[in-house]
Amino acid sequence: MIEQIDAIILDSKDYKEKDALLSVLSLKYGILHLVARGIRKINSKNASACLPFTYAKLMVDLKEQRSLHTLQSAVILKSYRKIREDLLKQSIASYFCEMIEKSNFDEDVFSILLEALSCLQDTKNPFSVLCLFQSIMNRMHGIEPFVDGCVRCGGLHNIYALSYRDGGFVCSSCYRQGIDSVQDKERLKKFRILCKAKWEHYEIIKEIPFDYDDFLHVYTYFEEYAGIGMKSIRFLKTICEMEVKAK
Ligand SMILES: [Zn+2]
Numbered sequence: 621m622i623e624q625i626d627a628i629i630l631d632s633k634d635y636k637e638k639d640a641l642l643s644v645l646s647l648k649y650g651i652l653h654l655v656a657r658g659i660r661k662i663n664s665k666n667a668s669a670c671l672p673f674t675y676a677k678l679m680v681d682l683k684e685q686r687s688l689h690t691l692q693s694a695v696i697l698k699s700y701r702k703i704r705e706d707l708l709k710q711s712i713a714s715y716f717c718e719m720i721e722k723s724n725f726d727e728d729v730f731s732i733l734l735e736a737l738s739c740l741q742d743t744k745n746p747f748s749v750l751c752l753f754q755s756i757m758n759r760m761h762g763i764e765p766f767v768d769g770c771v772r773c774g775g776l777h778n779i780y781a782l783s784y785r786d787g788g789f790v791c792s793s794c795y796r797q798g799i800d801s802v803q804d805k806e807r808l809k810k811f812r813i814l815c816k817a818k819w820e821h822y823e824i825i826k827e828i829p830f831d832y833d834d835f836l837h838v839y840t841y842f843e844e845y846a847g848i849g850m851k852s853i854r855f856l857k858t859i860c861e862m863e864v865k866a867k
Pocket of ligand 1: 774793
């Protein structure tokens with residue numbers, strides 16, 4: 621059955637000589653795996669629409685009860701040129717795609733990824749989009765840190781540090797040296813905002829100067845508790861560190 625589907629390309633791997641295996645996130649069916657024949661040929665009409673994080677209209681031969689389907693043709697809906705021209709944005713977009721593919725959520729994540737790519741395309745501070753995306757992913761994985769008081773005593777005052785081990789804020793009385801990570805008030809405030817934020821708060825988030833360190837804090841919870849190894853994180857970190865040094 622040939623069907624037209626709107627999808628975001630998550631990944632493209634070489635397959636046989638001129639073919640590729642694509643993972644795509646479709647609006648209707650969630651994640652699908654497709655064989656794209658001849659896509660590595662120089663004159664392939666479909667190649668540019670099958671690049672990672674392209675939003676495309678695909679004609680797919682969907683085979684019932686099979687896990688691998690066949691791509692017939694692909695047309696670009698959005699190429700996200702401003703992401704492709706910027707190494708930091710590009711590495712973030714690849715990270716988003718890997719995150720969505722590996723997380724394999726039951727919930728619909730199509731609109732989240734589409735929104736994340738649109739915000740990333742237009743932003744002057746890619747770290748805001750990266751931080752917000754990561755904290756939403758943490759929440760969807762059920763590993764949201766506790767930020768409504770001290771995670772050990774429940775106290776609301778003198779919040780002083782982050783505990784990765786206990787998963788949340790720690791007050792000055794409960795603080796354990798060498799275990800908890802001391803942070804200034806501004807950093808803790810930004811962390812709390814991230815832990816509460818959803819995409820509909822992006823207009824507020826984009827006005828706050830989130831940086832690479834803010835990302836590392838939310839990412840550390842993911843790394844500790846999600847149980848998912850992210851291949852693209854190493855490259856992303858290298859690019860982020862270059863960006864930070866250049867400033
Ligand atoms: Zn405490």
